[in-house]
Amino acid sequence: MKISVIITLKKDVLDPQGKVIHQALDGMGFKDVNEVRQGKYFEINTKETNPKKAKDKVEEMCKKLLANLVIENYKIIDAQ
Amino acid sequence: MKSAVITFPGSNCDRDMDVALKKFGFKNKMVWHQDIELPKSDLVVLPGGFSYGDYLRCGSMASKSKIMQSVINFANSGGMVMGICNGFQILVETGLVPGVLLRNKYLEFICKNVFVKISDKDNAYFKNIKNNVLELHIAHNEGNYFCTNDQLKEIEDNAQIAINYCNNQGKIEKSFNPNGSIKNIAGIFNKEKNVLGMMPHPERMIDPSLSGEDGSLFFKNLINNIK
Numbered sequence: 418m419k420i421s422v423i424i425t426l427k428k429d430v431l432d433p434q435g436k437v438i439h440q441a442l443d444g445m446g447f448k449d450v451n452e453v454r455q456g457k458y459f460e461i462n463t464k465e466t467n468p469k470k471a472k473d474k475v476e477e478m479c480k481k482l483l484a485n486l487v488i489e490n491y492k493i494i495d496a497q
Numbered sequence: 498m499k500s501a502v503i504t505f506p507g508s509n510c511d512r513d514m515d516v517a518l519k520k521f522g523f524k525n526k527m528v529w530h531q532d533i534e535l536p537k538s539d540l541v542v543l544p545g546g547f548s549y550g551d552y553l554r555c556g557s558m559a560s561k562s563k564i565m566q567s568v569i570n571f572a573n574s575g576g577m578v579m580g581i582c583n584g585f586q587i588l589v590e591t592g593l594v595p596g597v598l599l600r601n602k603y604l605e606f607i608c609k610n611v612f613v614k615i616s617d618k619d620n621a622y623f624k625n626i627k628n629n630v631l632e633l634h635i636a637h638n639e640g641n642y643f644c645t646n647d648q649l650k651e652i653e654d655n656a657q658i659a660i661n662y663c664n665n666q667g668k669i670e671k672s673f674n675p676n677g678s679i680k681n682i683a684g685i686f687n688k689e690k691n692v693l694g695m696m697p698h699p700e701r702m703i704d705p706s707l708s709g710e711d712g713s714l715f716f717k718n719l720i721n722n723i724k
Contacts, residue, residue, distance in 0.1 A: 430599070430643065431599065431602070431641075431643075431677070433600060433601075433602060433603070433604050434600070434604070437604065482553070482557065482561065483553070485554055485557070485590070485597055487596065487597045487643075487644065487645065487648075488597050488599065488643065
């Protein structure tokens with residue numbers, strides 16, 4: 418079973434990379450961008466076949482390793 | 498006095514730290530990250546470098562390596578643990594010290610000498626040190642210390658700030674902040690002050706042929722405090 422996770426920086430955490438990407442987009446002519454925030458995306462392929470159990474395990478992974486909860490939020494995208 | 502320096506894959510200041518500790522009288526042992534037990538030590542050092550290639554987040558992989566459970570137990574039982582640069586990043590990832598280290602504000606790798614003010618001397622690391630300001634070296638890409646407002650209040654209430662970036666007179670101002678860290682924080686303690694994490698490298702300032710000797714002051718004082 419494949420589960421995806423998206424990690425994003427919390428709202429009040431400065432994202433200098435996102436800012437620079439925004440500036441670059443602006444310079445390329447994409448003038449209507451309000452903000453860019455950069456994040457991380459994971460695809461986890463697990464042996465677990467029960468979607469609920471798999472999701473719980475991935476949530477534990479997020480809390481223990483994949484995200485640093487001081488600065489990041491995680492979002493688990495449902496099992497496929 | 499016995500010390501141990503942990504080597505992770507990608508550590509590159511571990512041998513410098515070994516040289517520095519021995520120079521000032523520590524009997525130092527190098528410990529591999531896959532070891533399970535720490536040798537008997539008065540001080541454990543997590544050195545600078547790029548452990549695990551800075552994968553995921555700086556220090557995050559190293560913080561889960563085998564030896565770290567022993568280091569965490571040692572710290573929780575009151576043992577002195579010092580993390581320098583990447584070692585500081587590893588410490589925040591273990592949760593032994595609060596906060597995180599973000600990418601430098603201006604996205605540059607910074608490699609230069611800076612001045613830091615010793616903000617707290619009521620601890621085993623800086624007790625009795627005569628100087629209030631030290632000139633030390635920094636070399637990092639992720640040294641921008643950040644924590645939540647609640648954490649910051651707790652850190653300030655418990656006097657956990659160890660050192661702040663300043664000028665040569667000890668003045669702490671934004672213009673002397675190299676990386677955007679909150680309150681110019683360059684190093685912090687845990688609540689009990691037996692764990693210290695800091696971005697500057699004292700081990701790089703221990704010989705006249707290097708760019709300064711303020712690191713010598715730090716190590717001489719440190720071993721005297723531990724004796």
